[in-house]
Amino acid sequence: MPVRSTAWLSPPGVLLAVLGVASLLAPYMTLAANRIVAGEGFKAWQVAGAEFTAPGMLAVAIGLLLGLLPRWHWLRLTGAALGLAGMAWLLSHGAPALLDGAGDYARVSPGAGFWCLLVILALLMADALTHLSPGPLARIGLLLLVLLLMAILLNSGALAQLSILQEYASRKAAFTDATWRHLGLAFGSLAMATAIGVPLGILAYRRERLRKAILPVLSFLQTIPSLAMFGIMIPLLGWFVSVFPGAKAIGIAGVGFAPAFLALVLYSLLPVAGNVVAGLQSTPASAIEAARGMGMSAGQRLLRIELPLGLPVILAGLRIALVQNIGLAVIAGLIGGGGYGAFVFQGLNQTATDLILLGALPTVALALLAAMGMDVIVELTRATPEETS
């Protein structure tokens, strides 16, 4: 039964519409003479001729207006999507218009207004989705649809003249490499941390003394600042290789992939092992007592009762570790570990903002994707009904 809302307008919709109009007043795109210098801002209606800007701005306006509706959330969702399409339209027509006659080295980039509006429309979309509360499979479907549309947009070449894609175009091979490196660091370290952390968590759950010894150590590791942690790895692994020369043969060295990987594993141990302990401890005491009384061995209790009941909490720990590692892996770029961090630090050195973004944006996208994917998995494992109310 849909609840009849008495409100005339959606309160978050009103807030987002006001913010949306305000961000249209900020520069939508910037034009710079080259990739280093700061650019000059252009408002959304200035980026191209009126025949191009009008439809784009109209789409954004309709999107914000539909967001005001107090119900019909499908319509609000469609409106937000329409607004985003309008934004892409403005970018794709603004770029060639601004570059026209601006010189060979000139660069166009999305401006502050674009980024603000992007966040606002994304929030509007999220708000509408919250009301629709799609099931886990529908969410995966939506996520894949968004990814598909993004891929089509980027491959169509409509945005190819934007500075960030120019940076990409001159580093295609390196970008692909960095992507694999980044995924390898994030998922590889998660796999390793799972292989170590899950048995460690199970042991800590079983033995209180071990638990009191291990968890504080892991949480101490977690407090080491990431830059310091990566820094410590360099002399540590350097010493290791000097003592065990054989290690060098399998690719271990003071700088590069190995220290970055090791640091990420250490960081993930607390969320993984800690959540294993918390998940196993969440098993109702009466269920364990009954299982013991019916003659289940310790292994049977673990596999049939404790692990299945703790699974959502354990997976939530893996989710935290994965999202954290995707972000932290950027720092790996600093010690030669590769990944998107390499672009970020190159960009910082060259003061080339768009090169920084070439590293930062995929990292953010990857983290969001991982978080949403893991959320769905966590939800699917909660298949047993909660308390009926």
Next chain:
Amino acid sequence: MIEIDRISKLYDGAAAVDAVSMTVETATITAIVGTSGSGKTTLLRMINRLVEPSSGEVRINGESTRSVPKNTLRRRIGYAIQSHGLFPHYTVARNIGTVPTLLGWSKAAIRARVDELLELFSMEPEHFRDRYPAELSGGQQQRVGVARALASRPDLLLMDEPFGALDPIIRARAQEDLRRIQRTLGSTIMLVTHDMEEAIQLGDRVAVMDAGRLVQHGTPAEIIQRPASDFVADMVGGVERPLRLLSLFPLSELVEQGHAEGDALDADTSLRDALSNCLWTGRNAVPVVKDGVALGRVTMDAIRARAEGPR
């Protein structure tokens, strides 16, 4: 037959259970009753070795519980606890089938047994088999808990405050169900409770525990009429003792020839209920019938005589 032979449990030198011996006959219910800290739960848990006895021995049908591995022993003994302990991620059928699964029964055999037990507990198998515990009421969860404990046709069923979490009306029904099912299956049950009323209603034998010792073990009538100590007398509840005693006997025991006015009572009615009826309707005697045939009457004087304690 279950023989408990001088069994003790020491914690840091203090005896939680102190050299308790008793014999439990097959196909009877023994209610172990005591205050909290009396050692009654420890005694129960030593039988399936959830607590290892410090000394002494338990024999089930002559075989020492030490002669088999712990988990093998526990699979032979049903175990039901107060907060039912159902596995929230298992359906009702899987919960009930837990021990048969551990014992390696075939799927068909388990399914048949689950349905049989659900029927026995008046729960429509079609309707309940695939539900999860969270979807059941408290009384239904408790019934599934007991059904699970009975699933592998155990030699012995241990119950630790099985009805403690139920409200009075549901509890009375659960007790009647247990009595009926125990009679049907001929199960041997040992049940721990802190409620003397429950012990008297359910137990063929009542064992009273105090400070780790077994202070009295006998029929409910013996416990009420000849309490072995002041403690037991307190437990059976001073002023209510005659009424509790009357609740143990049916009208049929006191039937005499003669006539009485008013509505007849069934011969299975307890003397306590009959007395209550007399007081309420202002009669000195009630007619008694069995299966619609008049047997005679029971007088209030006869009931009063039955309730008299030893002088």
